[in-house]
Amino acid sequence: MKEYDVLSKKLTKVVESHGINRRDFLKYCAATAAVLGLSELEFTTRVAQAMGTASKKPPVLWLEGQSCTGCTISLTQSYPPVASIILDTISLRHHGTIMAAAGDLAEKVLHDTVKEGGFVLIVEGSIPTADDRFCVVGGKPFKKTIEEAAAKAAAIIAVGACATYGGIPAATPSKGVGIGKILPGKTIINLPTCPVHHDHLSGTILYFLTTGKAPALDKIGRPVMYFGESIHDNCRRRGQFDAGKFLTDWNDPKQKEWCLIQKGCKGPMTYADCAIRRWNAGINFCIDCGSPCQGCAEPGFYADMTPLYTAESEISKKILAMRESGLIPKKENT
Amino acid sequence: MAKITIDPITRIEGHLKIEVELEDGKVKNAWSSGTMARGFEALLKGKDPRDAPFITSRFCGVCYSVHQLASARALDAAFGANVPWGGTLLRNLVMGAQYIYDHPLHFYQLSALDYIDIMAIAKYNGKDKDLLAVKDKIVGLVTAKDTYPLTPRYEPDAFSVNDPDIVIMAVKHYIDALKMHLAARNMGAIWGGRTPHYQNIVVGGVTSYPDINQVARFRTMLDEQAKFINEVYIPDVLLFGTGPLLPLAKAGIGGGHYNYLSYGDFQLDAEGKKLVFPAGVITGLNPANIKVDPVDTNKITESVKHAWYKENKPVHPYNGEQVFNLDKKGAYSFVKAPRYEGKPMEVGPLARMLVAKNPTLLDLVGKGVKPGAVARHAARAIETKLVVDACYKWCDDLLAAMTKPGFKIHDTEHWEPPSSGMGAGFSEPPRGALGHWIKVKDKKIANYQCVVPSTWNASPRCENGVRGQYEEALIGAPVPDPKNPINVVRVIRSFDPCLACAVHIIDPKTNEIRKFIIE
Numbered sequence: 001m002k003e004y005d006v007l008s009k010k011l012t013k014v015v016e017s018h019g020i021n022r023r024d025f026l027k028y029c030a031a032t033a034a035v036l037g038l039s040e041l042e043f044t045t046r047v048a049q050a051m052g053t054a055s056k057k058p059p060v061l062w063l064e065g066q067s068c069t070g071c072t073i074s075l076t077q078s079y080p081p082v083a084s085i086i087l088d089t090i091s092l093r094h095h096g097t098i099m100a101a102a103g104d105l106a107e108k109v110l111h112d113t114v115k116e117g118g119f120v121l122i123v124e125g126s127i128p129t130a131d132d133r134f135c136v137v138g139g140k141p142f143k144k145t146i147e148e149a150a151a152k153a154a155a156i157i158a159v160g161a162c163a164t165y166g167g168i169p170a171a172t173p174s175k176g177v178g179i180g181k182i183l184p185g186k187t188i189i190n191l192p193t194c195p196v197h198h199d200h201l202s203g204t205i206l207y208f209l210t211t212g213k214a215p216a217l218d219k220i221g222r223p224v225m226y227f228g229e230s231i232h233d234n235c236r237r238r239g240q241f242d243a244g245k246f247l248t249d250w251n252d253p254k255q256k257e258w259c260l261i262q263k264g265c266k267g268p269m270t271y272a273d274c275a276i277r278r279w280n281a282g283i284n285f286c287i288d289c290g291s292p293c294q295g296c297a298e299p300g301f302y303a304d305m306t307p308l309y310t311a312e313s314e315i316s317k318k319i320l321a322m323r324e325s326g327l328i329p330k331k332e333n334t
Numbered sequence: 335m336a337k338i339t340i341d342p343i344t345r346i347e348g349h350l351k352i353e354v355e356l357e358d359g360k361v362k363n364a365w366s367s368g369t370m371a372r373g374f375e376a377l378l379k380g381k382d383p384r385d386a387p388f389i390t391s392r393f394c395g396v397c398y399s400v401h402q403l404a405s406a407r408a409l410d411a412a413f414g415a416n417v418p419w420g421g422t423l424l425r426n427l428v429m430g431a432q433y434i435y436d437h438p439l440h441f442y443q444l445s446a447l448d449y450i451d452i453m454a455i456a457k458y459n460g461k462d463k464d465l466l467a468v469k470d471k472i473v474g475l476v477t478a479k480d481t482y483p484l485t486p487r488y489e490p491d492a493f494s495v496n497d498p499d500i501v502i503m504a505v506k507h508y509i510d511a512l513k514m515h516l517a518a519r520n521m522g523a524i525w526g527g528r529t530p531h532y533q534n535i536v537v538g539g540v541t542s543y544p545d546i547n548q549v550a551r552f553r554t555m556l557d558e559q560a561k562f563i564n565e566v567y568i569p570d571v572l573l574f575g576t577g578p579l580l581p582l583a584k585a586g587i588g589g590g591h592y593n594y595l596s597y598g599d600f601q602l603d604a605e606g607k608k609l610v611f612p613a614g615v616i617t618g619l620n621p622a623n624i625k626v627d628p629v630d631t632n633k634i635t636e637s638v639k640h641a642w643y644k645e646n647k648p649v650h651p652y653n654g655e656q657v658f659n660l661d662k663k664g665a666y667s668f669v670k671a672p673r674y675e676g677k678p679m680e681v682g683p684l685a686r687m688l689v690a691k692n693p694t695l696l697d698l699v700g701k702g703v704k705p706g707a708v709a710r711h712a713a714r715a716i717e718t719k720l721v722v723d724a725c726y727k728w729c730d731d732l733l734a735a736m737t738k739p740g741f742k743i744h745d746t747e748h749w750e751p752p753s754s755g756m757g758a759g760f761s762e763p764p765r766g767a768l769g770h771w772i773k774v775k776d777k778k779i780a781n782y783q784c785v786v787p788s789t790w791n792a793s794p795r796c797e798n799g800v801r802g803q804y805e806e807a808l809i810g811a812p813v814p815d816p817k818n819p820i821n822v823v824r825v826i827r828s829f830d831p832c833l834a835c836a837v838h839i840i841d842p843k844t845n846e847i848r849k850f851i852i853e
Contacts, residue, residue, distance in 0.1 A: 057480055069347045070395020070530035077516055077529070083509050087471060092483045096344050097396075100447045100487035102823055103340035109486060133660050136369045137342050137349050168392050172373035173658070195395055195530050250744040251418075256543045263541075279528030280520040289527030289534045290541030294388065302389070307382035309536065 057088075058209065059119040061110065061149060062095040065135050065142040066169045066176045067125025070195035071160040072097045077280065078202035085202065089209070093119070096137075107138045114149050120208065121153035124196075126162040126169040126176030134174040143182060150183050155208060157189045159196040164221070165299035167194060180221065189214050190221035192272075194296035199277055200226045220299060222271070231267035231293050232328070234275040241268075241323070242330040250290055261319065264309045265292035268319045268328055272297035336816045341369070343823060345444045346831040347396040350792065352804070354822055356813055361822065364801065364808040366792050368669040378782040383409055383751050383774050384537055386782065390770065391531050393786070394832050397436060398530035400763030401770070401784070403429060408770040409537035411757025415748035419604040420741050421539025423732045424525050426600055427552065428532055429763070430725040431522030434559050435515040436764040437683075437718045438567050440830045441711060442504075442511035448824045449579060450501045451490035457498040468506045488820040495578040507566055514562045521555040524548050539744035544736055553729045560722045563715075571715040575708050576701060586704030588825035590807035591678050592619040594685035595790070597629060597769065599762035600724060610724045611717070611762050614689035617677060621699050626689055631758065631769065634785060637671040637796040640664055648673065648797060651771045651783040652756065671793040671802060672785045680803045681766025681790045682829065683713035692716055706807070707828035714764075714830075751777040765832050766790065788832045804829060 064072070072095070076082040086092050092099070093113040099106060113119055123146060128134035132141035150156055158179050161167030169176025180188050191200045204223060207215050215223040232238060240246075240259040247258040259265070267275075270293055278285045286293055295305045295315065307313055311320060322328045341351035348368070355363040374393060378386055386409060390401035403425060410417055417425070455472045458465060475481045495501060519529040525542040526532030534542040575583055598613025614626035635648035642665045644657040659665070671678075679685070684705060687695040694716045695709070703709050735741055752774060759770045766787030773781040793802035801809075804826055811821045 057478075064349075068392050068395035068398075068530075070392070070398060073395050073398070073519075073530045076512060077519060081512065081516075083512050086483065087475065091480050095483055096342055096349075097347065098443070099344050099483035100452075100485060101483075102342065102344040102488070103819075105486040105488070106342060106344050109482070131660060135349070139339075139341055139351075168374070168377070168389060172377045174373050194392065249746050250539070250541050250543060251742045251746060253543060280523035283520050284523045284527050286527045286533040289525060289532075290543060291527055291533035291536075306385055308388055309384045310382065 057091040059093050059113055059116070060090045060122060061093055061113055061119050061153075062098075062122045062124065063110075063142075063145065063149065064096050064137075065123065065125035065127050065146070065163070066174065067160070067162055068195075069097055069124070071124040071163075071201075074195040074198045075201055077198040079199075080202070085205070090120075090205070110138075110145075110149075114152050117152035118154045119152070120205075121149050121156045122159060123156070123163045123179050124159050126166050127179060127182055128169070128174040129177050129181075130173060130175040146179055147182065150179070150186055155189070155214065156183070156186060157191060157201075157204060158221075159191050159201055161192050161194040161296050161301050164190040164192040165301070167192075167296075168302045171303045187214065187217075188221050189217065189223065191226075192222065192297045192299075192301075193274070194301065197226070197272075197274070197277065197279065218271075222297075226273050226277075227271045227297060229271065229273065231270045231272060231275050231287070234273070235267055235287060236275070237287065238331050241328075247290070256290070260287060260290070260292040261316070261323075262311050263292045264294070264307065264311060264313065264316060266295035266298075266305055266313075266315055266319070267293040268322070269315050270295045270297050338813075338816050338819055340819060340822060343826055343831070345447070345827060347394055348788075348832060350826070350831055352808070352822060352826060354808055354813070354819070356816055359812060359814045361808045361811045361813060364805040365666055366669070366794060366802055366804040367667040368792060369667075375782045375784070378779045381779050382777070383412065383772060383779050386770075386772065386779065387535055387537070388533075390784065393784070395530040396439075397432070397763055397765055397832055399428065399432060399526065399532040399535065400761060400765075400768060401786075402532060402535045403763075404759045404761040404768045404770040404784070405772075406535050406537050407759025407761065408757045408772045409759070410745075411759060412755040412772050412774050413537055413748045413752055413757070414755070415538040415745040417539045417745060418742035420544075420732070420735050420743040421745070422601055422604075423728050423735065424540045424542060424544065424743060425535055426728050427725060427732070428522045428526040428534065429600070430721050430728065431518055431526075431552075433718060433721040433764055434556075434563070434725070435518035435522070437714045438511050438563070439515045440714065440764075441567065441571060442508045444830070445711065445827050446504055446508055447484070447487065448820065448827060449493070449495055449574065450504050451494045451496040452484055452501065452505060454496040454498045454501040455505060458502045460499060460502075465502045465506055468502055468509070472505070488823065489818050491814075491818065491820055493579065493582045493821075495574070497578065500573075500578065504570065507570055510562070510566065514559065517555060518559055521552055521559070524552050536744070538746065538748055539742070541744070543743055544732065546733070546736070549729055549733050549736075553726070556722065556725055556729070560726075563718050563722055568715045568719060571711055572698075575698065575703055575712050579708050580702065582824075583703040583706070583708035585812075586706045587811050587821060588707030588710070588807045588828055589705060590680055590803045592705065593617050593674075593677050593679045594619065594688050595629065595674055595679040595681050595767050596686045596689040597631075597760040597762055597767045599760070600721075602724060602727065610720055611686045612690050615674060615679070616685075616688055619688065619705060621696075621705065624688060624691055626691070631760070633675045634769070635673055635676070636785065636789075637673065639671070639797050640794040641667050641670045643670070651769065651785050652758075652773065652781070654771075654781075654783045665794075667792075667794040669789055669792050669794060669802075671796040672790050673796055676796075676798070678793065678796070678800060678803050678806070679767075679790050681787050682710070683717050683764070683766075684710045685766060686762060687713040687716055707825050710828040753777055763787065765830050786832075788829075791829045792831060804831075
């Protein structure tokens with residue numbers, strides 16, 4: 001049996017364990033297939049065929065470098081629920097925040113899994129380049145651990161702004177970089193935003209387990225299905241941007257839905273689907289709590305985005321100049 | 335004398351190494367090392383001060399946004415901003431949601447595996463359908479010979495709970511808690527925008543103008559949380575603490591220096607006369623007669639004697655100016671050593687509940703639960719309920735305030751940075767006393783310093799060689815088998831370590847890093 005059939009069978013079991021029957025599940029598959037850009041028939045057939053046989057769970061190593069663990073917390077906001085991902089879907093060999101083991105026991109699992117190879121490597125946090133000693137785990141520079149693990153990994157996913165492009169640590173004296181910088185020539189699936197969006201992560205894992213492949217990536221390694229359009233293109237407040245209504249006072253109920261450009265919003269230069277997908281089960285996202293998009297899906301975050309809350313950053317100036325000269329087209333049919 | 339090293343300590347936030355020396359089966363000496371640094375404060379120098387709450391929130395993504403709040407408060411002081419009552423209520427509500435998520439997460443996800451023998455589940459013979467599903471799941475993992483990430487582990491010891499009925503219930507609650515703290519984070523996102531890392535807290539107040547339906551939604555979600563806290567979390571903690579873990583609690587493992595500090599936090603009225611957590615300092619606790627002194631933050635200093643920074647005398651955080659020295663002799667951590675009147679302090683739930691002389695906690699102490707590892711878990715559960723109760727009040731107060739004319743959430747008059755100024759912001763996030771200090775010059779950040787909860791608790795030795803609180807708390811902990819130091823991780827995890835924020839750096843000259851690399 002092909003690898004993807006085996007894996008989709010596991011997925012089926014996960015869904016069933018949440019009280020969804022086979023018919024509903026196949027309907028769900030059709031919707032998922034549409035999202036993943038697969039032929040519905042092809043996808044559904046694959047999953048249906050896969051039902052009924054046992055398999056080994058794919059091993060996963062989750063390694064944390066210069067991180068804040070926010071991406072891990074975001075993982076626990078995913079669907080399917082994190083308990084089922086961890087216990088039913090994957091074999092989570094190493095995750096510093098979740099695993100029972102500590103110290104040499106934890107290090108041994110890491111070492112053994114790397115030796116065995118064929119695992120999915122997920123990295124959270126940047127890698128210091130000013131001096132390896134800025135991040136030492138298990139007595140070993142984190143950079144070395146990543147180099148060794150990457151050499152034996154079946155797939156590599158960088159999660160969050162730090163592991164993808166360096167994020168905030170890139171602007172610190174430790175000079176943090178994304179893992180792509182130390183792994184030249186390796187294909188890395190980059191899932192930026194600070195932290196990683198829970199749907200981007202679980203969807204990418206789901207895609208990989210189902211198809212055995214990485215999703216289509218843009219030229220900086222981001223899945224096109226999540227990072228293909230700008231925040232601005234899909235922002236509810238876009239009409240206000242076009243009309244020149246910019247929020248200046250958070251106390252004024254009249255301005256509540258106005259555009260946040262003058263408060264430093266980088267939405268027109270940021271490619272991610274937050275404005276449609278939203279966060280926390282669709283409850284909210286940055287702009288809808290009155291806070292500007294700070295461009296955390298882009299490689300320039302944070303250094304290019306400061307000052308964050310005024311229109312004085314180079315990016316904000318560019319956005320305003322483009323608006324002035326008509327380079328940001330107005331939304332059609334509004 | 336056997337020396338053992340546990341690196342990494344897992345199920346915490348950040349990178350921590352613990353070394354202990356053993357004598358006669360007990361910890362004789364201990365060293366706590368933070369092994370990762372980024373250097374956020376150095377990054378902040380020269381930036382627009384309004385960036386600071388956003389950036390410092392990223393110190394930690396587990397206790398997200400606690401720095402956002404402390405930072406915004408430091409800026410409030412430096413800018414001369416007066417946060418309107420509406421702004422304070424919305425800050426309190428999102429931080430309340432943060433507490434309600436964070437404390438149960440620590441108990442179930444980060445600590446429980448240290449106290450239960452999860453494999454005892456196989457012996458469960460009851461009929462409960464939900465519990466049998468849990469049993470099937472765990473037995474299924476064992477049968478498939480793939481029990482990651484639940485194993486490997488330190489082996490259960492004499493203190494471990496192995497009654498199948500209790501263990502299986504605890505594991506079910508572990509899974510339930512995952513759903514509950516997800517829901518609690520969603521609750522915070524109603525105004526915070528998203529989690530981890532809220533987006534709505536800025537100098538002068540918040541950005542999220544509320545509507546009535548949001549209050550109704552928050553309150554409805556709060557009902558569900560209150561039910562879990564009152565009917566599952568608190569009973570579990572009390573059951574463990576006064577039942578199977580009573581011997582561990584009576585042994586007082588993980589006591590430490592018995593000095594406690596709380597800055598006090600979370601206004602219950604617009605005037606700030608009543609707080610959820612009162613401020614105070616306790617030196618050399620006597621549980622029978624607790625003496626609480628007022629806090630004077632001018633008495634705080636930080637020592638870098640045993641940390642990887644250039645030699646400097648202990649100074650107040652306003653004047654902290656440190657430069658890395660990764661080759662320094664005698665240094666073993668990126669964490670500095672804060673002291674209050676020269677003394678190490680414990681901060682966090684146990685400190686807050688002792689300073690508050692909380693009757694529920696004192697009742698437990700009366701029953702033999704000595705201030706130590708088990709008492710920390712109890713204090714955490716007790717104060718979660720206090721926060722839940724406060725959230726109900728804040729919802730009511732917000733509804734009353736927002737339906738009156740002139741309702742405000744932000745001090746717009748003081749949005750622009752002053753040409754110069756300084757300010758301090760204090761807070762009591764889940765892990766304990768947090769302070770941010772800022773100096774503004776020419777509308778930019780001239781200096782930024784934080785003294786965070788895990789800096790207090792995880793600190794190395796200071797000028798006088800006095801151990802930090804983790805180190806002291808480990809002394810005497812029984813480790814009969816050097817290969818199985820389960821009591822060491824129990825003690826350390828009872829503090830809910832959060833190392834990413836404990837480690838921070840100031841680099842006043844941009845070329846300093848290059849310098850020590852060449853050396």
